[in-house]
Amino acid sequence: MNTRAVPIWGFEIMNDPNTLARERMIASHPWLVGVRPAAEVMPGMQPNLILHAAPPARWGDMGDLMRGGLIGAALYEGLARTPEEAAEKAQSGAITFDAAQNHGGVAGGVGSITASMPVMVVEDRSNGNIATHFVMEGLGRTLVSGFYDHAVLDRLRWFRDSFAPTLDAAIRAVGGIDLREMMAEALCRGDELHNRNRAGTSMLINAIVPGLIDIGAPGPDIKRALAFLAGNPQFFVGCVLPAAALMLRTARGIPGCSIVTAIGANGKDCGLQVGGLPGRWFVALGDVPKGVLQEGVTQADVAPGCGDSFVGELCGFGASVLPAAPALGPVIGASLEDGLRFAHGAYSVTVGEHPHYKVPALGFRGTPIGFDARKVVATGTLPVIDIAMGHRMPGMGMIGMGVVSPPMQCFEQAVRALDAA
């Protein structure tokens, strides 16, 4: 009896698309394997193509915040010599745009990816998939915040010409870096892995230094790299977000699967995909985050949420496990009770708990994985994203930190489309 019952039971389980998705998500095993030029590792990359946070958008439809970042990217890539020329070429179609997630990439904030730009390369060793993210620039004036002055562009050129090739060689020298192990430990060290990545960054530096020694990097290069990393507590998020995207991607293409497999907000719209309908973005007007504003600005100045980093929460990190990072609470305007509420909300609309990513502050519960669009719609419980808040106007940068949710309409559209399929 038993010998028959077990395979039948197993077969039935695996016939349930969301259960299959959950098992694949758990198996996903991200490794940081290098830092390479985008054109080398991202499918469909073109010299005049600039990738941004999802969903895809045309220049004429984009918000000012995102446009600022894209102009900076065009200047960096040499696609235009002035902001005006960049805007003209964007309007005419001489410069083209697409969502980074359509090319295996993730673009946090207002950041963008061009052909020559180095990207963190993360490999899912459960299936060989690759995901990428641009190199995080640090605090202050950055392209990821929509700035593109000389200092910003100089830093990006230093990435391309020196820092990224050195980092790439060091990562290869140590045989790649097991991000699953590092992210699991970071959740025990006060990181929620979206807007707090201090412990993860510290561990990543520890892991890279022996590689820097092995490749014989000159002392001044090592010191400049380490000084840069020491002032860049969010550096590790450039590894976390591709890892998150790879976990979500395992569910892509499973017929009938209602789990969110891609998500982003471009400063105007928010869009998501579900596993059963690969490639279809379900889009609605994005909401405006609320939280802690800097002096001199008001809520009316805040742009709708922007960035592909929504994938972090939808993979079970970030605000989905905010109690892991109690130090982040006041930064985003969330109390300890808010954090528990966000986490319990996430558990109520997901399909499992991750056995590798445990949250000690939640009694070692695994992170909530597999956000089920059907459960979101049925319960009315939306995922919560902790997020940097950008000013509506370009060149004003980040003006606060808070939380936002993707609009319910995205989930409703996805469920209707799944029902129709």
Add this chain to the structure above:
Amino acid sequence: MNTRAVPIWGFEIMNDPNTLARERMIASHPWLVGVRPAAEVMPGMQPNLILHAAPPARWGDMGDLMRGGLIGAALYEGLARTPEEAAEKAQSGAITFDAAQNHGGVAGGVGSITASMPVMVVEDRSNGNIATHFVMEGLGRTLVSGFYDHAVLDRLRWFRDSFAPTLDAAIRAVGGIDLREMMAEALCRGDELHNRNRAGTSMLINAIVPGLIDIGAPGPDIKRALAFLAGNPQFFVGCVLPAAALMLRTARGIPGCSIVTAIGANGKDCGLQVGGLPGRWFVALGDVPKGVLQEGVTQADVAPGCGDSFVGELCGFGASVLPAAPALGPVIGASLEDGLRFAHGAYSVTVGEHPHYKVPALGFRGTPIGFDARKVVATGTLPVIDIAMGHRMPGMGMIGMGVVSPPMQCFEQAVRALDAA
């Protein structure tokens, strides 16, 4: 009115010994300034003197666990060629012993300090005081666990001949390391700074590497040092404990002060000092920790608590703020609720909260500082220490992790002596 009222109020405050102690404890600002041979930096160090966890004890009165560690120290220092010879010389007085805290040192666990042994040197920049701790050896067979086989002694010689001088030069090259800043951040990264120091160790490595580059340390030396540190998640406690001892020491010698300024347990007795009676140890039989035992041992095998690391909790770290380190709970057999109970107990018998050391998980409350012996006696609430549990027999090492409290008799003796003074 106001101009008179303020100084009078200030004068009265500073006339209260425990309030004065609290202000001095808050001002204490520890920096790691080097790694030097004990004889060079510890007052009263002698070639045939071995320092151990307080209170002071004679060889004939010591427990087997502590004796094992002291024999290992004698062999390392070349004071004896065999364990038998070490025991004979200890018995005869040819080798002498004292509490490390009587010489400005701290000796965690069964660890000990000899004249040639390198020690972490921490300076209190509020007053120029120095405190030290031996270099933490890592996991497994170590002198701090009472082992003294060839591998243990070889590692200590590598410390003395290579690792410590290199580390010392690197620390000096970076101008010393601000431990207050690092410990404050570690409390936001899941360390309670006694038995969990993973984040602190990671940050310390980050801070030291630029110094290693600056001094031109050879690549293989750097890699060996980093590989050793990477496998040594408790390394940072060798900085924390001197910092804690320095904070407590600020209250030493304040007439009438009932705050604990020194404390330790030597595997048999527990002893403490209070600020108003400097140099007097109040001693009682130490209690046996309880917690999580390794397989194959029973509670009857566990030795009474051993180590000067009690100073960590008495300075407001460790189990006094266990909620800072939720990942440590199961390791020592404490639930999240136990952690809150330990912390609330600590707040109930201390005289203030530290403005630099904040615990996000406790709503950013400052660490509880200034354990008042009078409050302990009046409320019956003892400090709780999280601690590695040693086997009663030498050579059996650490057999579990748990919690213990110093005996109430120590506090009662101190209060009686203060009353009599």
